[in-house]
Amino acid sequence: MRREGSAASPGVAAPEGVPSAGRSLRADAARNREVLLEAASAAFSERGAEVPLEDVARRAGVGIGTLYRHFPTREALVEAVFRHEVEVLVQSADELLATLPPEQALKQWMQLFVGHVATKRGMLAVLRPILVDNPRFSGETKGLVTEAATKILRAGIAAGSVRADVDGADLLRAVSGICMSTDEGNQEAANRLVGLLFDGLRRSPE
Amino acid sequence: MRREGSAASPGVAAPEGVPSAGRSLRADAARNREVLLEAASAAFSERGAEVPLEDVARRAGVGIGTLYRHFPTREALVEAVFRHEVEVLVQSADELLATLPPEQALKQWMQLFVGHVATKRGMLAVLRPILVDNPRFSGETKGLVTEAATKILRAGIAAGSVRADVDGADLLRAVSGICMSTDEGNQEAANRLVGLLFDGLRRSPE
DNA sequence: TATTATACGGAGGCTACCTCCGTTTAGCAA
DNA sequence: TTGCTAAACGGAGGTAGCCTCCGTATAATA
Known part of the structure; x- marks a missing residue:
């Protein structure tokens, strides 16, 4: 720097x-x-x-x-940390699915996501230019996370506990939207909102 | 920093x-x-x-x-430079209008704009967080520049040499779009594109 | 066990930051 | 003009972070 x-x-x-x-x-x-x-x-x-x-x-x-x-360089470190966290997040989707009913896995994964974003807040100033300058890298990342979201969502849909008219990209948009609009300190607000979102995602008993 | x-x-x-x-x-x-x-x-x-x-x-x-x-702080300096350049750009609209026919004033102002953006490229890494964290400031800035664009555009429209179906915000969008999509070295490419845009803005002789 | 490629660690040189305070000067009043 | 003083200047020097370099340690291999 x-x-x-x-x-x-x-x-x-x-x-x-x-x-x-x-x-x-x-x-x-x-x-x-x-x-x-x-x-x-x-x-x-x-x-x-x-x-x-x-x-x-x-x-x-x-x-x-x-x-x-x-x-x-500092950038290399920041980037590696980011890459690592993304890997962890993506892997955890599989792990959650292996140990919990799909609905619970979805909820926990959403909360994990919120946590990861909160963690990355401090890195943002350095991370942003890296992502902006490397559309391929940021694209890959997005792809991986979307894939994970899709997988976990599909499991829920297949089990009948999650509504079928959302896909991974939607889920990501929604959750990251919540993260973006929630500032610094109150991760709990984000979690509350994610809770609401989660309720909306469940298949309404009709 | x-x-x-x-x-x-x-x-x-x-x-x-x-x-x-x-x-x-x-x-x-x-x-x-x-x-x-x-x-x-x-x-x-x-x-x-x-x-x-x-x-x-x-x-x-x-x-x-x-x-x-x-x-x-470095941020204070960067911000002041930015503010200063914006002022110069805005003022130059008046000066150009006072000394040139509106059509020429418009063309020159558009080129000035390109030049100013090119100059600010190096500052971007520091400037961006400042703008992001201060929506009011960036809003004011945008307002000022839009105003200048509108003024110079209106003069052309009044003189009958510029088509009447664009406003300042449009002009800004177009020119800054050109700047964004043109990278580092080739300011000349940007100027060429701005030339094209300018031709499109003239009232087509019918 | 001996050998060696690989990795570790941190001292030290370098550079930039930024404060502090003695010196200089613009502006003003007589 | 002269004298006065608040305002401004400037840069030496203390502090801190960056990053390289190389002697030492150790994992891997035979």
Whole structure:
């Protein structure tokens, strides 16, 4: 954020290390990467995306050099955190469906979504330019989340407990609309609204 | 941009010194303020809004202390530059109308607009949050510019050289649309498109 | 167990931020 | 003109965050 150039067009590096691509990380490296992502996520949501990276490293219990090796710029870190959270959100759809009746899974997932958005508030100032400059990346993200929403919704519809005339994109629009119109502090308001929305989504007993 | 808090909600200070409000600045202060605004404008458009403020001060030929006295935060400076440029753009509408036939005034003003947007590109990363967080401010700005556009358009319509079925808001939408869809380097492309638009605005001889 | 590619960590140099206060000057009154 | 003073100037210097570099540690492999 200091030196010029980095802000211009970050470029969205290929998903680093862990999942696929190239040679996988050494065990300690993979561990540290994970720990860093979690520390960064917490730090960003508590103190905004301008939090000193040395604090993030300290919080993760690793040296600053390690942080920079994994994430050479603040943007790279922010992006990785975002990507990671999206992955978690998407995966949790499957997990919820595997352990709960579809209706409950839907409700919980909606609330998870609200939580994730709230967490990402602090990152927004840095995240927005990244998303704006990389329509492909933001498109993929949206696609993944929509897919998850669709899946969980379909399960409810199939079980007969959710009305059939909404799709994943609708659900996303509605929930993110609620998040957008709810500011900073009151996540509870958002949750209340999401509760209302959820009631509206259930198949009305007729 | 470093310390926390400032990024949160800058708050758009009352237009500092010069025009109305409070006691007016001492001559040297007013001069320096002006020089600083120009230096900042140039620096931002050349090197982006992250340019070191010491460079801006040096470029303006004043001490860093003077810069900070006038503009206590980077956001304040960016905002003042923006405000200043808008003023210039709005005033130039009157000046053009006073010295050129309405049709020519319109054309030149449209090109001026393109130039101003191009200049502000570098500031965007800092400017956007300010505008987003202060709908009133951005609303006023839009109002002023729309007003100027309307005035210059009406003059053309009255003179019979411009078609009568567009208003200021339309003009703005069209021109800023062109600016948005044209990227970084090629201001000439934008100017060409604006030329096309201008031809379309003239009253077709029938 | 020995070897080595990989990763760690943090000291330190660099740069930008921004305050503080001694110096300068515009504006005014006599 | 001269003297006075509130206002403004300017930049040295303290503070803090960025990021590189390289000696040390360790996981992976044979």
